[in-house]
Amino acid sequence: MATEPSFQVRKLQLSDKGKGFIELMRQLSVGDPISDEDFVQRFQELSSHGDDDLICVIEDERQSKIIATGCVFVEKKLLRNCGKVGHIEDVVVDSSARLGMKIVEFLADHARYRGCYKVILDCSSENKAFYERCGFREKEIQMVQYFV
């Protein structure tokens, strides 16, 4: 009998583009698919920030398919005695909430390890209960101004 795989969270790799990473991300947003050239350029740009900019994924290795992702970046402030804040962005999971929680905990742990005093994210009202189960609580109102 096959055992349930224990999915691991790891950093995004360039080769993940061919494993459905882009298709997964497109569940979140509009726009054309990203070109290989643009993907490599942005990947390298983000990598140059070191651990202050992290994109993580979970791969289903049986299918060589990326099934969850999320990212966190570290904002460096003058406030709070030069405090740092982690910003979680672009969490998307193909299947179960269990994987979503794994991604969010990984990102929050990363922010804590990088010395952040808090980690924040913005979510829809439908996802609020999920983030509460991940240890978050509601604080403020996200406001937006679109240019395009």
Added chain:
Amino acid sequence: MATEPSFQVRKLQLSDKGKGFIELMRQLSVGDPISDEDFVQRFQELSSHGDDDLICVIEDERQSKIIATGCVFVEKKLLRNCGKVGHIEDVVVDSSARLGMKIVEFLADHARYRGCYKVILDCSSENKAFYERCGFREKEIQMVQYFV
């Protein structure tokens, strides 16, 4: 008769520390005052990001006093065909809402000029109407997890 000064928005300079910038920032947050050494180090670190990390101020030149500040940083995504998002943070104004609007419009213009497709910020319910007057609208819920 003295004319009303036309306050200009400009980038933060190192010398602003001695002009009440820290005291103004402390209206926003808790914590000890920042040391000169830490201030210089963080200022240089943020400056090394170029125009992707901008702190602006308004100085009342009659008193050599910083009376308003705010910052914006540019997040680079893989989403939205490598889109960019401006994040406005740490807006604080000593006196009038007119200066607050001047700061917010300066930061939003900067994000637009840097190629962002949107600019976002988080605010309390008390400040929501102010940001609506600045051209923002409510979108999502900010969630937080504190580590300290």
